[in-house]
Amino acid sequence: MDIIPNLNNLKVKLIGIDTYHENNIYMREDCHICRSEGYTALTRVVVTSKGRSIVATLNAVYSGLIHHDEAGLSKEAMVQLDVKEGDEINISHLHHIKSLSKVRSKIYGNELDENSYFEIISDIVAGKYSNIELSAFVAVCADDNLSISEIISLTKAMINTGLKLKWNKTIVLDKHCAGGLPGNRTSPIVVSIVAAAGLTIPKTSSKAITSPAGTANCMEVMTPVDLSIDEMRKVVEKENGCFVWGGSMQLSPADDLLISVEKALDIDSEGQMIASVLSKKAAAGSTHVLIDIPVGKTAKVRSIEEAELLKSYFEKVAEAIGMKIVVVFTDGSQPVGRGIGPALEAISVLSVLRNEKDCPKDLKERSLELASKLLLMSGKFPVGEEQKIANDILESGKALEKFMAICEAQGGFTEPKVGQYHFDVLSENDGVVKEIDNRKLARIAKLSGAPKSIGAGLVFNCPIGSTISKGDILFTIYADAKGELEYAKEYLSSVNDLIIIE
Numbered sequence: 001m002d003i004i005p006n007l008n009n010l011k012v013k014l015i016g017i018d019t020y021h022e023n024n025i026y027m028r029e030d031c032h033i034c035r036s037e038g039y040t041a042l043t044r045v046v047v048t049s050k051g052r053s054i055v056a057t058l059n060a061v062y063s064g065l066i067h068h069d070e071a072g073l074s075k076e077a078m079v080q081l082d083v084k085e086g087d088e089i090n091i092s093h094l095h096h097i098k099s100l101s102k103v104r105s106k107i108y109g110n111e112l113d114e115n116s117y118f119e120i121i122s123d124i125v126a127g128k129y130s131n132i133e134l135s136a137f138v139a140v141c142a143d144d145n146l147s148i149s150e151i152i153s154l155t156k157a158m159i160n161t162g163l164k165l166k167w168n169k170t171i172v173l174d175k176h177c178a179g180g181l182p183g184n185r186t187s188p189i190v191v192s193i194v195a196a197a198g199l200t201i202p203k204t205s206s207k208a209i210t211s212p213a214g215t216a217n218c219m220e221v222m223t224p225v226d227l228s229i230d231e232m233r234k235v236v237e238k239e240n241g242c243f244v245w246g247g248s249m250q251l252s253p254a255d256d257l258l259i260s261v262e263k264a265l266d267i268d269s270e271g272q273m274i275a276s277v278l279s280k281k282a283a284a285g286s287t288h289v290l291i292d293i294p295v296g297k298t299a300k301v302r303s304i305e306e307a308e309l310l311k312s313y314f315e316k317v318a319e320a321i322g323m324k325i326v327v328v329f330t331d332g333s334q335p336v337g338r339g340i341g342p343a344l345e346a347i348s349v350l351s352v353l354r355n356e357k358d359c360p361k362d363l364k365e366r367s368l369e370l371a372s373k374l375l376l377m378s379g380k381f382p383v384g385e386e387q388k389i390a391n392d393i394l395e396s397g398k399a400l401e402k403f404m405a406i407c408e409a410q411g412g413f414t415e416p417k418v419g420q421y422h423f424d425v426l427s428e429n430d431g432v433v434k435e436i437d438n439r440k441l442a443r444i445a446k447l448s449g450a451p452k453s454i455g456a457g458l459v460f461n462c463p464i465g466s467t468i469s470k471g472d473i474l475f476t477i478y479a480d481a482k483g484e485l486e487y488a489k490e491y492l493s494s495v496n497d498l499i500i501i502e
Contacts, residue, residue, distance in 0.1 A: 008091050012078070050082070175374060177292040275317070344418060445457040
């Protein structure tokens, strides 16, 4: 008897398309499967191979890119399915996603319970939501649309849909900055000081959402950050700390998916931000977390009233998940350090760790302040001595030694390099710097190519209070490509009140 082939099977063809986190499948619109099953462009289908399954969005092909018995897969889809060109895949219908009814309920203003958020996040992690559906969920949770009970439910759902690390320690420290302040790269310095003090601090960080760089962007210039959980554990057990990109592990896996959509929409939701931060910290096994909220006119958090509300949310959610936190408010009126962009921020970090005479003093002082608070939170040091201890660790070179040891444990250290093209922005008058627009500065850095181009961004030379003469360099823009430098210069020529000098 002849064996009848499975009519819903196709062979994989390598087409080399990167769609980031989106699983896409490319099939001829006139192939037998599309015709028999009624599949059209943007249909969501289940793709299976060798016992693995993913949900993918169909893209209909009308050209000769692929043949009738072939299907192309996006890079992410091929990785998740672990297939190569020529492998056979099966395509079938995706059953109705019940949790989408919960999203629709939220769109119409209803409050969701803990089980609803668990269903939604579980389906997101399983890859059942398209980017359109993810965008709907992110958008409906933006602004002030989540109650405190919903933020708690979302946080618990994000923790419970991923792996959770456990350490053989009573106290596991971590810190997080609410963001919105260019160049505020305190984490590598803080982690180095705290780990050198003999405390455990497994630092997981996200990559930039709407900023020119995140801690992970900065650190991957100098050392590998895409570690597995086992690799991370070995580094922490050896050196007390690490600098790891959270997206490379399955700790709160929904977080990175939501972040990718937030980045595309250029929005930051307070509720999702709190859930994102605390779920990642809880999943990484942290017990005591310091939250830094910069407050300033052009920072992410613009007023003390807004900061106080955010603080109360952090404290309530942390209490609900059994975590100890301390929230501090810091100056958000201007950039911290000199570099803005991955490599340029890395250079500022190294300048502080190396105790260079001309290191950015504001970055050093802020890092020492935060590190001393973590030392105090640990309960391992005499009250009142924490600042001196942090300062001694930094200035003795022990923090630099620990930083380098962590980098070596993660795969080695690379000295950061700036972009090959640059442009000096000069002052047009004399005076004193009175005000700086953080958001406009950040946009210039992003237009120059940051964070994707690691050498791009700017070096900032005029903090508030500086006395400036006409012709002085206010900042220098760096880029890895001439075109990106021109984008930044074009935007610069169109903005007003970037740096107010009187």
